[in-house]
Amino acid sequence: MRTTINKIKTPTFSILFIVALIGCKSGNKEPIKDTQNVTSLNVLSEVVDSINSDINNGDYGLINRFMVIRNDELLADFKYNQDYESIVKKYDTTNHQYNFNNTDWHPYYKESELHTLQSVTKSITSILFGIALDLNDDYNVSNKAMPLLSGYNTDFPDKRKQNITIEDLLTMRSGLQWNEETDHNDTTNDCFRLESSDNWIDYVLSKPMDTIPGTRFVYNGGGTVLLGKIIRIITGKRIDxxxxEKLFEPLGIGDYYWKETPDGEIDTEGGLYLKAEDLAKIGSLFLNKGNWNGKQIVSKRWVTTSTSPLLKDIKPQWRSVTGYGYQWWIPEYSENGKTNIYSANGYGGQYLMIAPEYNLVIVFNGWNINDEPEKSTYRVLQDRIIPALKYK
Known part of the structure; x- marks a missing residue:
């Protein structure tokens, strides 16, 4: 869990302009040229400046970072300073890694530039699972999960649990009874209970079944915890x-933090911290179908499948109708299943959003956990940026 390497200071920009290459090129191809590049940049500049203005006006609540990358070039990068020390004084700030109002842990890790990603961690866990399967032909998404969890009691009275596959976990259709759609501080919320338990895997495995695996979407971070453990079993290495070895070093990500659970595992459902510019690298990797500077980090097939609407028209309580892949959200897709936008989403306003048609990667870090803002950054790409480019 490195926390002190390659600390890069990124300046704040008040207008949109090309400042640097993000560092990823798709194999031997040249970056895609926009035939109306000047007009497109002008339109993008106007809408991004407008969004920045609204953020500064407080319309989007507590935002810490807003980045725009197009054709692998960093076009805009805005930092916003928030006085969290003053904001959280009215809340309990017990020094615990899962107290979300403790400023030692949230939204930044111990005054560093490492920002909590929350459930964006799930999407990165999915990438790491894909790499593990790419490199090991003995396993695939059709494998049953329980036989892989050696060392745990998996002799369940309800035999439906024995039929949960890796793909069921990836698509949140495990069939486990799970409640994660209430406030995180609700003591009946399974995520709250998971994070308060001494053994996370035992907690997840103890949950009863409420439906047949593979039949119904239920948002479930516990399934992602099981995926993290299965990665360790497949690879022989803890996921961090x-x-x-397989993702961070190839992408030049040297500074990160990943929470460790009480039983010595890693929090794969929400515990990763990265700098915003390193999260943007993950977006560029996927925009280029898993290729980074000519090296295939994760297979094109895994990227395509992960970001396809394998599940359609699902409606989690806190989000509008969307699609879902392998731990990735697909908020906009065509009737024939073509993905127009996909995203990794995290509690408090962590968004890595990708629009392949426009070669766009958008990064937001925020920390709206106590009050709901007037506008949501989750809708920025879909409602403001793409419409402006489409009708330029």
């Missing part, structure tokens, strides 16, 4: 070490 696997990530460092």
């Amino acid at each position: 070490h696997w990530a460092e």
Whole structure:
């Protein structure tokens, strides 16, 4: 869990302009040229400046970072300073890694530039699972999950649990009874209970079944915890070490933090911290179908499948109708299943949003956990940026 390497200071920009290459090129191809580049940049500049103005006016609540990358070039990068020390004085700030109002842990890790990603962690866990399957032909998404969890009691009275596959976990259709759609501080919320338990995997495995695996979407971070453990079983490495070797080092990500659970595992459902510019690298990797500077980090097939609407027209309580892939959200897709936008989403306003048609990657870090803002950054790409480019 590196926390002190390659600390890069990124300046704040008040207008849109090209400042640097993000560092990823798709194999031997040249970056895609926009035939109306000047007009497109002008339109993008206007809408991004407008969004920045609204953020400064407080319309989007507590936002810490807003980045725009197009054709692998960093076009805009805005930082916003928020006085969290003053904001959280009225809340309990017990020094615990899962107290979301403790400023040692949230939204930044111990005064560093590492920002909590919350459930964006799930999407990165999915990437790491894809790499593990790419490199090991003995396993695939059709494998049953329970036989892989050696060392745990998996002799369940309800035999439906034995039929949960890896793909069921990836698509949140495990069939486990799980409630994660209430406030995180609700003591009946399974995520709250999971994070308060001494053994996370035992907690997840103890949950009863309420439906047949593979039949119904239920948002469930516990399933992602099981995926993290299965990665360790497949690779022989704890996921943070696997990530460092197979994803972070190839992408030049040297500074990160990943929460450790009481039983010595890693929080794969919400515990990763990255700098915004490193999260943007993950977006560029996927925009380029898993290729980074000519090296295939994760297979094109895994990227395509993960970001396809395998599940359609699902409606989680806190989000509008959307599609879902392998731990990735697909908020906009065509009737024939073509993905127009996909995203990794996290509690408090962590968004990595990608629009392949426009070669766009958008990054937001925020921390709206106590009050709901007037506008949501989750809708920025879909409602403001793409419409402006489409009708330029």
